Amino acid sequence: MSTIDKFQDHITKGYTFKGDSVLLGTAMLDGEAIEQLHISAPLKTFNRHGLIAGATGTGKTKTLQNLAEGLSDKGVPVLLMDIKGDLSGLSQEGKPHPKIDERHAKIGVPWVAKSYPVELLTISEEKGVRMRATVSEFGPVLFGKILELNDTQSGVVSLVFKYCDDHQLPLLDLKDFRLALRYLSNEGKKEIEKEYGRISSASVGAIMRKIIEIEEQGADLFFGERSFDVNDLLRQQGGNGYINILRLVDIQEKPKMFSTFMLCLLAEVYETFPERGDKEAPKLVIFIDEAHLIFKEASKTLMRQIETIVKLIRSKGVGLFFITQSPADVPSEVLGQLGMKIQHALRAFTAKDRKAIKLAAENYPLSDYYETSKELTSLGIGEALITVLNEKGIPTPLARTLLKAPYSRMDIITSAEFKRALKESLLVERYNDEIDRESAYEKLTKKLEKVAKDQDIEVKKSRTGSRSRKKDPSFFETASKNTMVRQLGRTLVRELSRGLLGVLGVSASTRRR
Ligand SMILES: Nc1ncnc2c1ncn2[C@@H]1O[C@H](COP(=O)(O)OP(=O)(O)OP(=O)(O)O)[C@@H](O)[C@H]1O
Ligand SMILES: [Mg+2]
Known part of the structure; x- marks a missing residue:
């Protein structure tokens, strides 16, 4: 058997699942994509949490967008913490581009423009459905x-x-x-x-x-009031799960507020949702972009609580995904809880970078086909090293992956589109009247x-x-x-x-x- 045949066999065995799964892209060997050697993640293990890491501009946010689309297509609602404001495009169809067609030809899946049901939420001065608590x-x-x-x-x-x-x-x-x-x-x-x-x-x-x-x-x-009912995050439209986008553009300078809010939200979700164990699909998946912000200024107590909640919220069918530049941004107790790992390119400029790369490499399963630390620095944009949990909860083989392109717009929406989205929102009316009883x-x-x-x-x-x-x-x-x-x-x-x-x-x- 040739190396490539062995590799194909190895990946096919590792990534064939009984139940439904979300497509991520196609496997690569020696820097080349292998058509139809698909890499996907079982829907069932999304409540086992995940990490998306990589240097700036390597494709983390687009990977998040891909996962949100894939989950929504399977009827699973998601909540995205949009710190940079670059996720609202999910509500609009993507624009075709020769580069995207080229990418998808390599993957062996046609690219189709698609828009998703989106609800825009806010906790700050930003416009959107107000999330409040008393x-x-x-x-x-x-x-x-x-x-x-x-x-x-x-x-x-x-x-x-x-x-x-x-x-x-x-x-x-x-x-x-x-x-x-x-x-x-x-x-x-x-x-x-x-x-x-x-x-x-x-x-x-x-x-x-x-x-x-x-x-x-x-x-x-x-x-204040009216307090947000987390069950409103679970809506569906025409078989698609809602993509709830919490706009946090102005929260970057307020990390303490952000980490506190996150903990409160998770606590509320934990309290509200019933115990359900591992089911065929998760109930809700929460993505936290620029996750270093929640850990940056969190006090030790807050940190310990976040760790605890991460451990327990899984049994409520809720998955948490942290998106950040380096895995080292995530405390090791939390890192140890993350089942799916999508690692984009890392850059080796300094001795410190090289050390971080070595550490990141150790986080991944050993592979006969890749030298992890070398791959980490040679990954192209929109490529990643991936390992997920299979349906038995065992890590799948490491796979360098050419990721699919999002079907929705890879850019922000215009203010006219924003206004329309709010006008069409079913939640604005319920939550945006200031009540001061x-x-x-x-x-x-x-x-x-x-x-x-x-x-x-x-x-x-x-x-x-x-x-x-x-x-x-x-x-x-x-x-x-x-x-x-x-x-x-x-x-x-x-x-x-x-x-x-x-x-x-x-x-x-x-x-x-
Ligand atoms: N899966 C993909 N398909 C097509 N293009 C992609 C993909 N991933 C990334 N790109 C291209 O790379 C650019 C940067 O990607 P993205 O914004 O996701 O990077 P990032 O890692 O989130 O960066 P930052 O750390 O600055 O937030 C995108 O605007 C897009 O042009
Ligand atoms: Mg980003």
């Missing part, structure tokens, strides 16, 4: 983590949550929380000391400063006004000796019943779902301190 929904633990508080300060946060819970004061946005904290450390100090314990003013000051810090990073746009802020403001008014009356009374006045009903009783019921319902759900808190290593008792 402070109450975060719960004291996660909220304390976002603020990176110490134990004493976290205790104060738990206390504020507990007080507001007990008194039906919904904490919807940051201004609710700030006022509640202010109230409990000033006017309400006696009330809370009697019922719950002391609050140190040093802690209050520290918490306030942290809140201002995250507000400056744009967190106030994110906290009566919450802790309004209620406490009323209470404070009343305190001031009462004091005024007292003064007047002592002056004029007027007749005794009927006691006003408590301000809590005047609360809007609807808000209360809804918020209580939510809080109750939180209280019951110990799962996540267990995941994050927090016991119920510390939570309810």
